[in-house]
Amino acid sequence: MPPVPTPDEDVPYIEGTTTLDDLAITDTDIDRIKSWSENLDKNKQQRCHRCNCFWFGLEVVSGICASCQKADTIYQTPTRGQRGPGMPELWSAENKLDMGVVPADLPQLDQIEEWLISRVHVHVQIWTYRGSQYRYKGHVISFLKDVGTVYDTLPLLPSELDTIVVRPRNTTSEPGMIRQFRSAFRVRRGAIAQWLNWLVRNNPLYRDVVVDPARLQQLPVDGDVGDQLPTIEADAVQAEQEMRDAAATDNVSSDADELWEGAAVPHLMAHQTDVDAFKERILQGPDAPATQATSHAYPEHPTDAD
Numbered sequence: 001m002p003p004v005p006t007p008d009e010d011v012p013y014i015e016g017t018t019t020l021d022d023l024a025i026t027d028t029d030i031d032r033i034k035s036w037s038e039n040l041d042k043n044k045q046q047r048c049h050r051c052n053c054f055w056f057g058l059e060v061v062s063g064i065c066a067s068c069q070k071a072d073t074i075y076q077t078p079t080r081g082q083r084g085p086g087m088p089e090l091w092s093a094e095n096k097l098d099m100g101v102v103p104a105d106l107p108q109l110d111q112i113e114e115w116l117i118s119r120v121h122v123h124v125q126i127w128t129y130r131g132s133q134y135r136y137k138g139h140v141i142s143f144l145k146d147v148g149t150v151y152d153t154l155p156l157l158p159s160e161l162d163t164i165v166v167r168p169r170n171t172t173s174e175p176g177m178i179r180q181f182r183s184a185f186r187v188r189r190g191a192i193a194q195w196l197n198w199l200v201r202n203n204p205l206y207r208d209v210v211v212d213p214a215r216l217q218q219l220p221v222d223g224d225v226g227d228q229l230p231t232i233e234a235d236a237v238q239a240e241q242e243m244r245d246a247a248a249t250d251n252v253s254s255d256a257d258e259l260w261e262g263a264a265v266p267h268l269m270a271h272q273t274d275v276d277a278f279k280e281r282i283l284q285g286p287d288a289p290a291t292q293a294t295s296h297a298y299p300e301h302p303t304d305a306d
Contacts, residue, residue, distance in 0.1 A: 051091045052099060106198060107191040112184060112225070115163075116155040117196055119205065124162045127184075127229075153210045155192050157218060158185075158228035165231045185226035189219040 023030070047054045048065035050072075059066035071083065071090040078084035088094035115121065193216055199206040219225070 050089070100202070103198070106195060107188070109191060109195060110184070110186055112158070112161075113187055113192055113195075115161055116158070116187065116219070117192055117199070118156075119151045119154070119209065121149075121162055125164070127163065127165045152208060153212050153215070154196055155212075155215055155219065157215060158187070158225040159230065161229065163229050165226065165229050185224050185229070186222070187219055187225045188222045189216055190221070192216065192219060 025033075043056060045054055045056055046058045046060040046065070048058055048060055048068055049063040050068040051065065053065060053067075061069070068091065073083060074085060074087075075082045076085065078087075083090070091097050091099075109117075193211070196206075196209070196211045200209055200211060
């Protein structure tokens with residue numbers, strides 16, 4: 001009788017004991033697959049009715065997730081971030097954090113559409129194309145900055161966003177270049193108008209906002225606004241050839257080709273002048289010395305942010 005294989009070993013072949021009709025895996029492995037599938041089916045998304053989070057592993061009890069239960073636990077001698085006696089629940093109207101009921105017919109906004117209707121912008125974003133000598137795939141980095149403006153007239157125009165697009169020179173017409181970030185820069189005029197009208201009627205922070213019809217008309221009905229964002233062309237040694245290579249495989253590209261990576265660099269002392277400093281350093285190259293506006297110490301490991 002052949003030895004029973006361990007999980008990390010291949011099934012041993014002994015001449016004369018197997019045929020082409022035999023299964024390629026053992027009964028033990030089949031049981032493991034069934035057990036894995038059963039456990040996967042048990043791992044369901046849950047919704048917390050207090051914070052409205054809908055995800056896996058929330059440990060929801062009586063409609064409240066573990067995070068909200070911890071946040072709303074009352075401590076007699078609370079420390080920073082803890083709830084003390086007489087304090088309201090975290091996600092409550094008393095704490096001015098009750099999001100209310102959002103109508104189901106409101107469209108799901110893409111990220112750039114959210115920026116266009118946001119009254120406050122807290123970071124500068126730099127988008128770099130795959131093929132540049134600074135990145136090997138689409139990438140976006142967010143630099144936090146001081147909030148200097150609260151917008152009273154919306155929507156913003158794409159050209160007014162604190163967003164910088166960096167692309168290699170002489171690649172504007174390359175299909176591979178055009179394909180990148182295409183979905184990220186999609187704007188729908190109707191969706192933005194619908195959200196702004198709802199926010200003005202229902203959100204106290206938007207009640208004094210003026211929705212400018214002329215600005216709305218400058219947005220596409222449903223189109224890409226990447227060409228309206230502030231753009232810097234930087235030299236890249238192999239950019240043009242890489243874009244042509246990407247174009248050659250454009251017909252067989254998958255949705256994954258349009259994905260990008262994101263990261264945030266926390267920088268609580270950032271100022272609006274950093275935008276100009278970022279542009280200068282990008283144009284000078286990766287080895288350029290840091291200017292005064294960008295010489296602050298950034299953390300070694302960026303953190304995710306949204």
